[in-house]
Amino acid sequence: xxxxxxxxxxxxxxxxxxxxxxxxxxxxxxxxxxxxxxxxxxxxxxxxxxxxxxxxxxxxxxxxxxxxxxxxxxxxxxxxxxxxxxxxxxxxxxxxxxxxxxxxxxxxxx
Amino acid sequence: xxxxxxxxxxxxxxxxxxxxxxxxxxxxxxxxxxxxxxxxxxxxxxxxxxxxxxxxxxxxxxxxxxxxxxxxxxxxxxxxxxxxxxxxxxxxxxxxxxxxxxxxxxxxxxxxxxxxxxxx
Numbered sequence: 533x534x535x536x537x538x539x540x541x542x543x544x545x546x547x548x549x550x551x552x553x554x555x556x557x558x559x560x561x562x563x564x565x566x567x568x569x570x571x572x573x574x575x576x577x578x579x580x581x582x583x584x585x586x587x588x589x590x591x592x593x594x595x596x597x598x599x600x601x602x603x604x605x606x607x608x609x610x611x612x613x614x615x616x617x618x619x620x621x622x623x624x625x626x627x628x629x630x631x632x633x634x635x636x637x638x639x640x641x642x
Numbered sequence: 643x644x645x646x647x648x649x650x651x652x653x654x655x656x657x658x659x660x661x662x663x664x665x666x667x668x669x670x671x672x673x674x675x676x677x678x679x680x681x682x683x684x685x686x687x688x689x690x691x692x693x694x695x696x697x698x699x700x701x702x703x704x705x706x707x708x709x710x711x712x713x714x715x716x717x718x719x720x721x722x723x724x725x726x727x728x729x730x731x732x733x734x735x736x737x738x739x740x741x742x743x744x745x746x747x748x749x750x751x752x753x754x755x756x757x758x759x760x761x762x
Contacts, residue, residue, distance in 0.1 A: 568748050570687070577752035578679075578687065583742055589750060621687050625747045629701040631689035 535560065535632035536622055543640040549610040552637045554622030555603060560632055562603035566625035569598055569607045572636075573618045581620075582607060609639070617641045644668040644751040646738050651756030654728055658760070662723040664738030664753055672716040675699075675741040677749055678723050680734035680758075690736070692746055693721060706732075728760045 537555040544550035554561070554569075561567055567585045570578040580589050582598035585605065595610040605624070609616050622634040650662040664676070678690040691712040692701040700712050711724040721738055735755040742748035 566745060566747060570749075577737060577754050578739075578749070579752070580742065580748060580750045583748040583750075584744055587744075589742075623687070623689075623747070625745070629692075630703065631747045633687040633689065636686045 535626065536624060536634035538620075538622060538634035538637045540635070541638045541640065543642055544609075544612045545642045546612050546614065548612050549608060550612060550639065551606050551608045552620055552622075552639070554605040554607070554624075554634045556605075556624055556626075556632070557603055560603075560624040560626040561600065561605050563627065564625045565600065567598065567600055567605040568623045569605075570621045570623065571618045572621065578621065612641050614641050644740065646740065646751060646753035648736060648738055648753045648756035651736065651758045653759045653761065655762050656729060656760055658728050659724070659726040660728065660758060662725065662736055662738075662756060662758070664721045664723075666719045666721070666738075666740070669740070671719040675746045676714060676721040677739045677741060677746070678712065678721075679737045679739055679749065679752075680732075681737070681755070682731075682734040685734075688734070689747075691723065692741070694746070725758070728758075730760050732758060733760045734758060 569582040572578040586598040626632045645667045675694045693712045709727045714721040737755045739749035740751040742750040
């Protein structure tokens with residue numbers, strides 16, 4: 533069982549927006565603004581999409597955004613494209629030099 | 643271009659040992675902390691360990707503490723993971739990943755991974 537809870541699946545049509553939630557506790561997401569999100573295509577290595585809750589590394593399009601409220605973080609992908617179909621994982625610093633991940637959400641572009 | 647290439651995976655019996663390596667190129671390796679993250683077949687990601695750029699700080703997940711040891715050779719541009727007392731549940735693809743400058747817990751470049759299978 534993962535430390536952070538994500539829905540197993542999400543979907544949207546091309547051009548639509550989809551939001552993926554990630555629920556933790558006050559010991560991780562709620563306690564720090566150290567949330568990150570990763571995209572993983574099948575058979576590939578994960579890619580950093582969001583760090584520090586809402587910041588995008590260079591090269592990540594601005595239609596990808598992140599936010600946090602209380603113990604829940606969210607990733608929104610707007611203007612869905614076929615290439616967005618992948619698994620998405622949230623992560624948070626959890627104190628005591630520990631990092632936790634969510635179980636992952638499979639995003640399907642219909 | 644940042645490149646991370648893991649090696650050393652394979653089949654090992656429960657209770658056995660294995661040493662993973664990760665060769666880095668395309669950046670000043672000695673200036674970056676490094677992590678190991680694993681992914682069991684068909685499962686999610688699990689952070690395993692971190693080592694700072696100067697080797698004076700190491701962190702471990704509770705699930706591997708006392709069994710795994712992270713190290714690095716800055717002259718060799720490599721980071722290592724010595725795994726001992728291996729269990730079935732250690733079966734996974736092991737990725738090395740570079741820390742982002744904003745925090746050691748953000749992983750901005752990953753290797754392609756090496757598969758470790760623990761089975762009798």
